[in-house]
Amino acid sequence: MGVVGEVLIGAVVLVGLFGVVVQVLPGGLLVAGAVIAWGAITGGPAGWTVVAVAVLATGLAAVGKYLLAGRHLQRKGVPSSTLVWGGLLGVVGFFVVPVVGLPLGFVVGTYVAERVRQREHAPAWKATVAALQATGVTILVELAGALVATAAWGVGLAVT
Template sequence: MNSVGDLLVGLVVLVGLFGVIVQVLPGGLLVAGAIVVWGVVTGGAAGWTVVAITVVVTVLAGIGKYLLAGRHLKRAGVPSSTLIWGGIAGVVGFFAIPVVGLFVGFVLGIYLAEWLRSREARPAWRATVAALQATGLTILVELAAALVSTGAWLTALALT
């Protein structure tokens, strides 16, 4: 791949890393997709090694983040229905309030769903905090995978 192609891949990787943190874009998939395209086009041992590392790390992170978040939420006693309501409220918030609506809607949806279920503020707040912690865990796992993939790509890029 030429320098312009490497630069484009680098820009997509940078946008993907930003997307992992902000959670508006499918950041991990953007990073993986750009690096896999680079690896396939570049070919050779370096290219295909980076493709293998990226695919394995991204798949493991995709599975791991849901297992970790699910286990955390189960330990906190947050039912799946509460997360569904939080997700729906997050989508509504995304369109109702620019920039921060997804976050605000998700938090309010979790809190209201749990408050309606328990009719108490304290358990509703604990469930909301647990859901936010689980979200943070998923972001960290996805970010770690994206950074490992990016590191493998940068190493291969320096070697080729």
């Protein structure tokens, strides 16, 4: 792969890392896809090792983020139905208020669902904070997986 191709792969990786943090793009998948493309085009032991590391890191992060977030929410007593309502309002918010609508809708939806369920402000707000903490956990876990894939790509670039 030439320098232009590697720069393009690097640009997609950067966009993917940004997408992981901002949660507007499927960042982990963009990083993995770019690194896998580089590894497949480069080939050889180094290329395919990078592909294996990227797939493994991204896959483990994808599973791990849901397990950790789910465990956190379960410990805090937040039911899945509350998250469904938060997610639905987040999707609506994404289209109504560009950029900030998704997180804003998620917070409002989670709070309203818990307020209706519990009929009090304090427990509803605690559930909303727990949902935001779980969201932060998912971002960190996905970012860790994407960074491992990025590091593997960097090592692959240095070796080839």
